[in-house]
Amino acid sequence: DIQMTQSPSSLSASVGDRVTITCRASQYISRYLSWYQQKPGKAPKLLIFAASSLQNGVPSRFSGSGSGTEFTLTISNLQPEDFATYYCQQNYITPPHTFGQGTQLEI
Amino acid sequence: EVQLVESGGGLAQAGGSLRLSCAASGFSFSNFAMSWFRQAPGKGLEWVSEISDSGDNTHYADSVKGRFTISRDNSKNTLYLQMNSLTDADTAVYFCAKWYVRTDAFDIWGQGTKVTVSS
Numbered sequence: 001d002i003q004m005t006q007s008p009s010s011l012s013a014s015v016g017d018r019v020t021i022t023c024r025a026s027q028y029i030s031r032y033l034s035w036y037q038q039k040p041g042k043a044p045k046l047l048i049f050a051a052s053s054l055q056n057g058v059p060s061r062f063s064g065s066g067s068g069t070e071f072t073l074t075i076s077n078l079q080p081e082d083f084a085t086y087y088c089q090q091n092y093i094t095p096p097h098t099f100g101q102g103t104q105l106e107i
Numbered sequence: 108e109v110q111l112v113e114s115g116g117g118l119a120q121a122g123g124s125l126r127l128s129c130a131a132s133g134f135s136f137s138n139f140a141m142s143w144f145r146q147a148p149g150k151g152l153e154w155v156s157e158i159s160d161s162g163d164n165t166h167y168a169d170s171v172k173g174r175f176t177i178s179r180d181n182s183k184n185t186l187y188l189q190m191n192s193l194t195d196a197d198t199a200v201y202f203c204a205k206w207y208v209r210t211d212a213f214d215i216w217g218q219g220t221k222v223t224v225s226s
Contacts, residue, residue: 034212036152043202043216044144044152050211087152091211095166097142097154 002026002090006100013105017078021103023071023088032092035064035073038102039084047086048073075105083107109133109215111203116220119193123224129186129203129217137161137181140206142213143188145199145222153199156188157206170196193224 003026013019023033031051036044046055048064051071061076075082088100115127129141142157156167156177165177176189186203200221204213 032211034210038152043218044204044213045216046210046212046214049214053210055210055212055214089152089212095154095157096168097157097213099152099154102151 001096002029002093002098004088004090004098004100006086006088006103008103009101010104010106012107013078014107015078015080018074018076019078019105021073021086021088021105023066023073023100025069025071025090025092027093028068029090029092031067032090033064033066033071034089034091035062036087036089037082037084038087044087080107111205111215111217113201113203113217113220116201116222118223118225119190121194121224121226123193124189124191125193125222127188127190127201127203127220127222129188131184131186131205134205134215136179136184140208141179141186142204142206143177143186144202144204145197146202146219147196147199150199155201158186190222193222195224195226198222198224 005024033051035048038044052064085102085104110132112130143155158165158177174192178187200219202219203217205215207214
């Protein structure tokens with residue numbers, strides 16, 4: 001199975017900051033990488049698909065990049081509603097649809 | 108409105124069974140593959156099982172293979188997860204999600220249903 005590793009596991013930032021989360025795959029996954037946001041007690045929400053494509057309705061301050069084995073999620077101009085946990089997921093070789101361990105973004 | 112609503116969670120004894128349901132609305136359910144995920148308390152997301160749009164193909168995580176069965180009734184727009192031989196490790200919130208092949212991602216998620224296994 002492909003393993004996904006996110007860093008950092010947690011991150012403290014302030015409103016207005018720019019933050020970057022990294023996701024590494026244990027083997028090549030092309031651009032089959034999605035990012036999800038999850039708030040406590042809520043379902044995950046798709047933010048980015050195909051490594052860099054913004055899902056409909058997601059603010060443009062979210063952006064994704066990368067290919068192969070290394071990917072990043074960048075959030076510019078952090079807003080209060082962005083404080084959540086973020087997960088990357090590979091969908092290149094499935095099953096299983098493996099996730100990173102998550103990055104908790106805190107104020 | 109595109110929506111997935113899970114139900115059927117609750118308290119089960121170790122070794123017991125539960126059947127989860129996921130009711131879909133607002134989209135052509137029969138045209139999309141579906142998956143179940145779970146999240147143990149304080150832990151990350153884990154894919155559990157998937158089923159093709161027709162129901163002909165299914166896959167399972169190693170952790171549930173032989174114990175869980177995914178199925179669907181396209182006439183009722185409903186996805187199911189039959190969970191047998193439950194253990195403490197199955198305690199989690201279970202989510203259903205719709206697979207969108209054009210994005211190669213899960214674009215719609217239910218709100219989740221909580222399963223607690225008591226020994």
